[in-house]
Each structure stands twice: as C-alpha cells, then as structure tokens.
Amino acid sequence: MVDKNFKDYMLSNEIVKSLTLLGYKEPTEVQREVMPLALERKDVVVKSQTGSGKTAAFGIPICETVEIEQREPQALILTPTRELAVQVKENINNIGRFKRVRCTAVFGKQPMTVQIRELKQRVHVVVGTPGRVLDHIKRGTIDLQKVEYLVIDEADKMLNMGFIEEVGSIIDAVPRNRSTMLFSATLPEEIEKLCSKYMKSPVRVEITPEALVSSRVEQELYEVERSEKFDLLKSVLYVEKPDSCIIFCSTKDNVDELNERLKDEGIYCNALHGGMEQADRLSMMKGFKRGEFKILVATDVAARGIDVEDLDLIINYDVPVENESYVHRIGRTARAGKSGKAVTFASPGERRYLAGIEDYIGYTIPRVEPPSREEAQKEKKEFITRLKDISSLKSDKTEVLSKDVTKIYINAGKKKKMRPGDIVGAITAIEGVTAEDIGIIDILDYVSYVDILNGKGRLVLDTLRNTTIKGKEVKVEKAEKPQR
Ligand code: AMP
Secondary structure, three states: OOOOOHHHHOOOHHHHHHHHHHOOOOOOHHHHHHHHHHHOOOOEEEEOOOOOOHHHHHHHHHHHHOOOOOOOOOEEEEOOOHHHHHHHHHHHHHHHHHHOOOEEEEOOOOOHHHHHHHHHOOOOEEEEOHHHHHHHHHHOOOOOOOOOEEEEOOHHHHHHOOOHHHHHHHHHHOOOOOEEEEEEOOOOHHHHHHHHHHOOOOEEEEOOOOOOOOOOEEEEEEEOOHHHHHHHHHHHHHHHOOOOEEEEOOOHHHHHHHHHHHHHOOOOOEEEOOOOOHHHHHHHHHHHHHOOOOEEEEOHHHHOOOOOOOOOEEEEOOOOOOHHHHHHHHOOOOOOOOOEEEEEEEOHHHHHHHHHHHHHHOOOOOEOOOOOHHHHHHHHHHHHHHHHOOOOOOOOHHHHHHOOOEEEEEOOOHHHOOOHHHHHHHHHOOOOOOHHHEEEEEEOOOOEEEEEOOOOHHHHHHHHOOOEEOOEEOOEEEOOOOOO
16 A cells, blocks of 8 residues: 555554655655564665665654653654764654754764753654764763664665774663664675674665656766866856856865866855764855855865755766765755756776676766857856855755744753743743744753744744843844854
C-alpha cells in the first residue's frame, strides 16, 4: 500500500502543521519506508542517496515520540560534518517547532562553554560530530542515559573520514535499550560489521528508485586543456546564466584562486572551503542558500550536505578524484523532484579519474562542444545583469517557518527566580493568547527568551511592555537575533 499523506502515519497535529508549512505534501519513499519502522522503534539500516528526504525520515518519528517534559536528550544523531550537523538541527527544529522540540548541535571549533550551557538546559535531541560528542561524554557534560534513538547519518562518510572508532565508543555510551538507525549511501564491509555488532536484527531498507545519479540531472562533459578551463568556465556561465551554481575545485588553494580570478572578471562569487573559520563558513552558506549571491566556489568537504533549493548548475572545474564525490557533487542539484545540470571539465591529466567515474556510474558522460566565443560573448551582458539581480531572495525553510514566530527577550532569569510557569501565566493572561501560542521558553541566569507562535508576537510584546511578571517590573523586547 502506498500511503499518500502524512496524516496516515498517525502523527500529531503539531507535527503535521510543521510539515505543511515546510511544504512537505506527501512523504518521500525513504520516509514512507522508514517512518513506520522508526515509530515502532525497530532498528533500521537504510541505504539511500542524499536528497531523498532521509533527514525527515528519522526527524519526523523522533519529533513525534519525544517526551516534551523530559530534561535529558532522547535522541542522538551523529553526522560526519559540522555543516550537516547544523542542517539536521535546523530540520529537526523546524519539524518540531510547534511541539516545542529543542534540538541542539555540538561540533568542533565552537566554544565548549556555549555547548555545555546548551546541554545543561532541557534538550530533547542532540546532533553532533563524533569527535565533539565523545569529548562531551568524556567530560561528563552530556547525559545520554535517556537516549532512545541513535541515528548514524552518512555512515560511509564517517568511515572515510576515519570516525568509525569514535562512533563505536559513542554507541557504547548510549543505553542498549534504544533503537538505532543507520543511513548510508553505500554499505561497505566495515559498516556492515558495525551494524551486526551494535544493532538488533535491523530491518534493511534500500532506496534505489533512481540510478546512482538522478535522471533529472543533465550531465555534460567538456574535454579541455587545463590552461583553457578558465575561458571555458566563463563561456559556460554566460550561456547557462545560472541562478544558483556551485563550482567545485579539488583543493582550497584552487578554490581561492578561482574565486579571485572570477571576481577580477567582474563575476561576483564567493568561496567556501574547510580552511575558513566555522562562523564564516556558516554565514557564507546561509547567504548562498538565501540567494544573496549566485555563484559559490567550493571544495567537496565544505559542500557536503549543503541543501540548497533550486540549485540549477554544478560545475566540476576539477574532476573529483573519488568516484563517489562525483555522485555527491552532482546530487546537490535536482533535489526534491526538481531538475538540474552538471557540467564537468576534464583535462588530459584527469582522464584516469574520469574513467573511474564512468565505470562507477555505469555509462559514459555525454561529451559536448564548448559554446563558440561569439556565442558566449553575446550572452555575457545578460549574464552579468542577471548575476546582480538578487531581487528574488529565497527565504530558507527555517525563515518561512519562523515568520509566524517572534522571539521575545525578558531581562530576568533564574537568578530572579523566573520559572516557565510565571512566563506562561503572564502571557496567557493576555486576551486572545493561549498556551498554544507559546513555543520554547529558555530561562538563562539573567535573561529569558520565549518563542511566541502563530503571529501573536506583536500583541504579546505590546502588552507585556506595560506589565509586570511575578509582581516585578521587567523589560520585554523583541530578541535581536535568533538564539538558536
Ligand atoms: P535530505 O535528503 O534529508 O537532505 O532532504 C532533501 C530535501 O528534500 C530537503 O530540502 C528537504 O527539506 C526536502 N524534503 C524532505 N522531505 C520532503 C517531502 N516529504 N516533501 C518535499 N520535500 C521534502
């Protein structure tokens, strides 16, 4: 039977409401397969490609089953990279927003103190990279005793990045009586070993509805001398006029160099690679997702897990050395049922990598002739004009969902004995506002933050400005920037 609707999974209204606002009309295949198993708390091994909707496949059941009153984390999700951790966290926060599910991400290069503070609060779901999660376990700053769901996302990447031992140590620290879900694009022997060692008769789900590469990705290959790649790149950009494009290079030096060369030509773009500060990487990705700039020059590591809607062009300026990277890179386009184009530049020195890739995907990538110089030049002006036009900024999904949510700041916290009940009491005393309109409440030592849902933020702010909480005058304002 093919279920048509999220309502067929007996999900609560709060979860269905988020899914509707996220624009998820019906479950994807991996969601149809995995959700019922996860809701029954079965162990699952899922072989599925990125872009299949796998995050929500575990995110929805986790949010659905979370006990909101419980303080300790009930789900732990391990991801190979920080970018993916942040993305998964956002996804879970979006899915669980109306249920008030709190999800936090822990990863390296972010101050421990901030994470420790977050982990001390009520947190239902923790997403993290193995190294940092293990660090918290060793320091005793994370309590995993109530974890019921353990998710290992992109397990093959963890293996390739050398994290598998750490993953094993983390699993040992999580209660046995849990369900484990492992997601991976491939299932090499080491992953199989991990599954048989740590999982209880896992149900296997294999999502291979499409070939390794979606047929919605139009692939093209240019055979070109290394020295001619830059001119070819310009021509391709002029002709294609992408609204959102990632150009992949194999090293961070190549990324920086190409980024500069493009800028020198008046082609506005930005770079993303692992050598950059974490905060810069995140804000760069955010800007790109929102469409603040249209061309991103990146390395594989930095682009892993990037989930950008409507990415219409991928350019492999350097042929990836690993076969799987090719699939990963071009899988960034044509997501969620859309179509896209992937263009590869192969110099004679890169032919052997290309041969490996074609062997891996099982066919020859169509060779095409470069656009003529005249043809390209004719298109240049329009390309440059369009490149500058960022009038239609995309709001990312979090923002769409946050539109109805206002975060308010109160200048009193634990030290003034502020409790959630006090805040709820003050807010629900306002006419036209009920407990349903209050989202997550964060009470810190000196200040508190409250999410007001359903577009009632203004009303709450205006009323609380002239009132007292617990008989004390407090300052209530719109929080300047999102705290989570
Ligand atoms: P993932 O494979 O988890 O990285 O998801 C790929 C993309 O599909 C993300 O942009 C999701 O927000 C989107 N997505 C996930 N589930 C659905 C759904 N049921 N309907 C539409 N889009 C979805």
